[in-house]
Amino acid sequence: MAQIGYSKKVMEHFMNPRNVGVIENPDGYGKVGNPVCGDLMEIFITVKEDRVDDIKFRTFGCGSAIAVSSMVTEMAKGKTLNEAMKITRKDVADELDGLPPQKMHCSNLGADALHAAIKNYWVKIGKIKPEEAKPEEGEEGESCET
Amino acid sequence: MCGINLDYQSASPVDPRAAEFAERYLSGDFGNPSALHSRGLAAKAALEEARAKVAELINAENPETIVFTSGVTEANNLAIRGAVQRNAAKGKKLLASQIEHISVLNPMKDLKKGGFDLNLVPVDAMGSIDLAALESLLSKETVLTSVMYANSEIGTIQPIKEVSDFVHERGQFLHVDASAAAGKIPIDVQKDGIDLLTLSSNDLYGPQGAGALYVKSGVRIQPVLFGGGQERGYRPGTENLYALAGFGEAARLAKLEKEEERVRLQAIRDALIKEILKIEESYLTGHPTQRLPHHASFRFSRIEGESILLTMDAMFNIQVSTGSACSSRTLEPSHVLLAIGLRHEQAHGSMIMTLGRQSNPGQIPFIAHAAKKTVERLRALSPL
Numbered sequence: 026m027a028q029i030g031y032s033k034k035v036m037e038h039f040m041n042p043r044n045v046g047v048i049e050n051p052d053g054y055g056k057v058g059n060p061v062c063g064d065l066m067e068i069f070i071t072v073k074e075d076r077v078d079d080i081k082f083r084t085f086g087c088g089s090a091i092a093v094s095s096m097v098t099e100m101a102k103g104k105t106l107n108e109a110m111k112i113t114r115k116d117v118a119d120e121l122d123g124l125p126p127q128k129m130h131c132s133n134l135g136a137d138a139l140h141a142a143i144k145n146y147w148v149k150i151g152k153i154k155p156e157e158a159k160p161e162e163g164e165e166g167e168s169c170e171t
Numbered sequence: 172m173c174g175i176n177l178d179y180q181s182a183s184p185v186d187p188r189a190a191e192f193a194e195r196y197l198s199g200d201f202g203n204p205s206a207l208h209s210r211g212l213a214a215k216a217a218l219e220e221a222r223a224k225v226a227e228l229i230n231a232e233n234p235e236t237i238v239f240t241s242g243v244t245e246a247n248n249l250a251i252r253g254a255v256q257r258n259a260a261k262g263k264k265l266l267a268s269q270i271e272h273i274s275v276l277n278p279m280k281d282l283k284k285g286g287f288d289l290n291l292v293p294v295d296a297m298g299s300i301d302l303a304a305l306e307s308l309l310s311k312e313t314v315l316t317s318v319m320y321a322n323s324e325i326g327t328i329q330p331i332k333e334v335s336d337f338v339h340e341r342g343q344f345l346h347v348d349a350s351a352a353a354g355k356i357p358i359d360v361q362k363d364g365i366d367l368l369t370l371s372s373n374d375l376y377g378p379q380g381a382g383a384l385y386v387k388s389g390v391r392i393q394p395v396l397f398g399g400g401q402e403r404g405y406r407p408g409t410e411n412l413y414a415l416a417g418f419g420e421a422a423r424l425a426k427l428e429k430e431e432e433r434v435r436l437q438a439i440r441d442a443l444i445k446e447i448l449k450i451e452e453s454y455l456t457g458h459p460t461q462r463l464p465h466h467a468s469f470r471f472s473r474i475e476g477e478s479i480l481l482t483m484d485a486m487f488n489i490q491v492s493t494g495s496a497c498s499s500r501t502l503e504p505s506h507v508l509l510a511i512g513l514r515h516e517q518a519h520g521s522m523i524m525t526l527g528r529q530s531n532p533g534q535i536p537f538i539a540h541a542a543k544k545t546v547e548r549l550r551a552l553s554p555l
Contacts, residue, residue: 031481039478040485045552060516060555063475063495063504067554083554087477087495091552 032122035092042095044102046081052149055141057134064090068098068138072146077101077109082138089124090132096120097135106143112136174488175534179465179527180323180351181492186376186421186528193378193417204410205401214412221419225383228375228422229349229368230359238384238405239415243350244274245395246369246384249406250346251278253392254367255287255315261343262312265289268300268319268329269510275317275348276506292318296512297458298327306337313342320352320368324494324507324523325457326466328356335364344390350374350382354425355433355463366390370422372414376528377421381414436526437464439535443524446539450546456508456521465526470513474549476521482548483522487541494521 031039048069058065064086071079080102084094097117101109114133118124124133144158196202202214223234231237240246255265265279269291283289292305300318309316316338321328331347338345349358350371360368367390372381386392386405398407444467447453452472471479476495483489494505495518508518522542 036481036485039481042552056554060519062515063519065554083552085473085553085555086475088481090475091478 031088031125034122035089035124038092038095038121039088042091044081044095044098045083047083048079048081053142053146055138055145057137057141058086060085063087064132064134066090066094066134066138068142070142070146072106076103076105087132089128090134092121093117093133093135094138097139101139106146110140110143112139174490175538176490176529177524177526177538178490178492180523180525182379183373183376183527184529185378185417186424188424189377189417189420192420193413196413196416202412204412205399217416218410218412221415224419224423225370228353228426229370229385230361231385232361232388235403236385236388238386238402239410240382240384240406241380241411242382243272243348243369243371246382247272247274247348248278249384249392249395250367250369251275251315251317252282252395253405254344254346254390255282257391257393258314258343262314263287264310264313266292266305266308266313266316266342268292268294270294270298270322270507271317271319272323272348275319279317294510298322298325298507298511299458299461300329300334302330302333302337305334306341309337309341311342315344315346316342317346317348320347320349320358321356321463322457322507323351324505325468325511326462327458328352328461328463331363331365339364351463354422354429355465360385360387372418372421375418375421375425377418378414381411381418433464436530439526439530439532440465440467442532442535443467443538446535447542450543453546456511467524469522470517471520471522471546472517473520473553473555474546475519478549479522479545482545483541486545489538489541492523492525494523495519
């Protein structure tokens, strides 16, 4: 039978999101999406010994947008920055036991927000140049295509 | 399923009296109304009884004006395609309000591809049709104008009599989608001067899968489906006797009871609106007074409607609806909310509550509490 609605895991993360909030003076900060499109998420990280030490998020959006944000913070916590950069949108969706097809793009911005936060940190420490932290698909400014 | 259903607009329970009345046609008194033997004749009599009951609800001049369909989408398609194509010689212009249901707008857009000229009449911030714009867009070539009786997303009731006067003074035929309004407020097709009117069975507490199109005597349409000659040839196919018998009985009950129910629901609605508007940055959508008696719709800034729906359901077992883009198949924000002038980010925060038979005043404090907690929870998650 085709899956109806959201998976149990999506609903569990939506109802009990992990790592919600703000980090004052974060080492890295990423913000993707656009309220006009219905999804906006921001991720704050602190870095210790090249690993994601603490991570928090805030999200405006639908159920899957909130669940994706929660899941990606859980997946990234404790990973090295290079490992965290390898987390893809698909990895996050898979960890959530899948997302409805129409939600795969628009509400699945968690990995992008995480990557933006890491690149923001790398720019700060001079590892990459600001122009190398170019936005990924779905970051601010992109139109609301689905 | 228990909990509090506040989404009567999308599905209503069948009235137990209508269900009991109709049940006999499932297996006991089943029959094909086209058959000439006694079983068929009994089925035909049941069908005609249902037709008469539906006709009475809207004060139609006679039962033959009622064409049964499978529901609202089919009735709207039949009204629009059927009237426009049959009367194409009278003109090639179509008019509809901006906030019509997609089952009105999409057949019109399809006709536009076939060479008809389509204009949409704007509405104001409360969702009321701009009568001056309607007047200026109407001409003798306007073969069909479609304006809904009331809108299901924002509850606004349109001034149908005035619309009808303009249409008949300057244009040709008026179609009114009354699926959200019928059974909730009085409708009189003769007094209002309506040529074609769409009705829904389920919105009247009849079974799903049934609807009707009223076609005023003398107005000519052509069928959309072709087959046998059922429904005077306008809608061929063996009739859904069980659902139509239930529809008829539900219409009879609605006619008897709607005024009392209107007063009862309106009191609950007003109390609910008052409580929910106490939430910070909450706004009523639609008209404050010219609105359906069972309809309360809102928007909340900085949060998204699908999250509202899911939280209300999962945390409080309250079922609501939303016009948010994220909850729609197309991921487009509601055209109704955009038409009343909301920006996209405002339209995302919509919540629609529709009351019904099982709603009661005792539920108001819990619903208001749930809405407040839901909004607070989502705002705490929101970066906006």
